[in-house]
Amino acid sequence: NAGVTQTPKFRILKIGQSMTLQCTQDMNHNYMYWYRQDPGMGLKLIYYSVGAGITDKGEVPNGYNVSRSTTEDFPLRLELAAPSQTSVYFCASSYRGSNTGELFFGEGSRLTVL
Amino acid sequence: AQTVTQSQPEMSVQEAETVTLSCTYDTSESDYYLFWYKQxxxxxxxxxxxxxxxxxxxxxxxxxxxxxQKAAKSFSLKISDSQLGDAAMYFCAYTPGGSQGNLIFGKGTKLSVKP
Structure with a gap:
């Protein structure tokens, strides 16, 4: 029972490099989310999707892009990495949206930009 | 702006005892949901x-x-009979009714459990 799977778990980038954080869920959930967690802070929403082909910005979308071509996958793209993007990134999914609170989270991806 | 405040960065409890974690929030909405998450x-x-x-x-x-306590906009979590496995960061979170993604988190409270 995999749930929400994120890859990679750790990555170090140089300033200006690009990369994609992968997120896959096998629960057939319509809703998917990307959050970032900075040290000593709560999670902040970057982007979310309510279904395949539909994405929307969250609280901190600058510097990121997402796509949702299938129900299962919701990759997060960093085009020009900056030190301010050093953070732990969490992907989450939900069957009925965040109102129910039943978000299922991945284990996180720790990204360092040097 | 909607905010969630956790005023206790760290808390400690003896195993088998009870501990309460505090959370306050600010909103003008009447329909919303509140959560506690463990990390x-x-x-x-x-x-x-x-x-x-x-x-x-x-x-x-x-x-x-x-x-x-809706009028006071307070939402505290009580953990009874604390266990070693309860040691974690605890986050209070809020979302307005009808939202599909806007889960707002507090900064968290680190709970330690002493044997």
């Missing part, structure tokens, strides 16, 4: 308990219960 050292966030604002009855899940 153990493994980092994976786990939902502990959920409260609908329109329900007056406080939510309870086994050893976990909340004290929801």
């Amino acid at each position: 153990p050292p493994s980092r994976q966030m786990i939902l502990v308990i959920r409260q609908e604002a329109y329900k007056q009855q406080n939510a309870t899940e086994n050893r976990f219960s909340v004290n929801f």
Whole structure:
């Protein structure tokens, strides 16, 4: 029972490099989310999707892009990495949206930009 | 702006004792939902308990219960009979009714459990 799977778990980038954080869920959930967690802070929403082909910005979308071509996958793209993007990134999914609170989270991806 | 405040960066409790974690929030909405999430050292966030604002009855899940004071905009978490496995970061979170993604988190409270 995999749930929400994120890859990679750790990555170090140089300033200006690009990369994609992968997120896959096998629960057939319509809703998917990307959050970032900075040290000593709560999670902040970057982007979310309510279904395949539909994405929307969250609280901190600058510097990121997402796509949702299938129900299962919701990759997060960093085009020009900056030190301010050093953070732990969490992907989450939900069957009925965040109102129910039943978000299922991945284990996180720790990204360092040097 | 909607905000969630957790005023206790760290708390400590003796095993088998009871501890209460505080959370206050600010909103002008009448329809919303409140949550407590647990983040153990493994980092994976786990939902502990959920409260609908329109329900007056406080939510309870086994050893976990909340004290929801809507007028005071307070939402505290009580952990009874604390266990070593309860040691984790605890995050209070809020979302307005009808939202599909806007879960707003507090900064968290680190709970230590002493044997």
